[in-house]
Amino acid sequence: MKKFETLEEEKKRRILEASLFEFAEEGYEKASTNNIVKEAGIGKGMLFYYFKNKKQLYHYLVEYSLRTIQEQYFSRIDTDEPDFIERMKKVTRLKWEVYLENLAVFQFSSTLFLSDMSGLPERLLSQYKKLQEDGFALLYKDIDLTLFRKDVSRDKLFHIIQYFLGGYEERLKNELKGQSVQAIDFEKYVKEFFEYLDVLKVTFYEEERT
Amino acid sequence: MKKFETLEEEKKRRILEASLFEFAEEGYEKASTNNIVKEAGIGKGMLFYYFKNKKQLYHYLVEYSLRTIQEQYFSRIDTDEPDFIERMKKVTRLKWEVYLENLAVFQFSSTLFLSDMSGLPERLLSQYKKLQEDGFALLYKDIDLTLFRKDVSRDKLFHIIQYFLGGYEERLKNELKGQSVQAIDFEKYVKEFFEYLDVLKVTFYEEERT
DNA sequence: CCTCCATTCGACCACCCTGGTCAACTTAAA
């Protein structure tokens, strides 16, 4: 939609943010265009001047979100780090940074990925598929497997770390819910998180050969 | 509500289940009494014959859920097991069993606990507080701390296990979403889960003294 | 100054759903 793209940045930001949050919280059907225009501070008519209807707005948001995640997050992951746990440190730190700078996009996406996307246009579906593949590869490519201890299943150690990351992230989101982004002492949580991963290094990696 | 309590079991079950699911999925405000009566297969009038209004129905569901979790789950946790990981095995197995037998209650409760409960009557609030305290004690009371290895923070090992449990549970819920309860090969997941915990025993507990 | 057109607004539309009521009906017991 050229009309929307050429808008001044600030207004664009307000409309995108309001729309992403509304769809994230309510889902497609129940999201209210009235709420969106109220939150974005524009007249009702403008939304349908920029986007021809609710569905087209939604598709625009999906594309925008997938692109943002690709550009801001995935494309910046450092796959030169062969130590799995060290890579997880870097990946997670980057993820949180990008998350806090793009709250609306991430919240919209996390509900999007859980929802039924089968109704989306082909172009968006393949864009999503590519994102999945990239994300998977970036996490596991060129990992040095010899670091792990050998008396238990390496796959299980791998997965335990994954589940731990998921659980920790969720607790973090719950704890920070409602706080303003600026008020969050980011480094404090990074430090604590790294300490946990260091414990996993001691317990999951082979002992240092002296 | 005496009217409702003395109903035949089957009808009671249908109404409870329909209500719990509706409130769980939509939240209090957006939950529709029309949907509930349709799903429960009763006339609109009956719901307001049993419960004087929407709010009273909701309060009844809260109390019912708290009571169910207390009776079916918490009161059956075995606190004689001093080995933390072994206790987690027992607790989790019991939790899953009860979860599958009371899907509606657990789904309602998990949204309830995340929501703002400050508007609830005092009686329900203190009932909830008691549940929290009990749950905490049952998980940590009389644990044998000497089993853990001593070269890393015991608290961190504790928490990592907690986060792992949370992450694993969430993945399981996602994987099983949409499947009918009967179709689930419960034991398969229990077995896999226990294997993970055994890995944690090897890595987090002190080596056997020979 | 006027003209023109892109931009902006919000009142308005027909439609749908809401929590709750109530007159009418059925059932079952006395």
Add this chain to the structure above:
DNA sequence: TTTAAGTTGACCAGGGTGGTCGAATGGAGG
């Protein structure tokens, strides 16, 4: 046959829905 409890769904006023459109605004070009 009488009485009361149980049950129904049409109905209500109120509010929200996605989307439209006539009118107002503002700035550029003549």
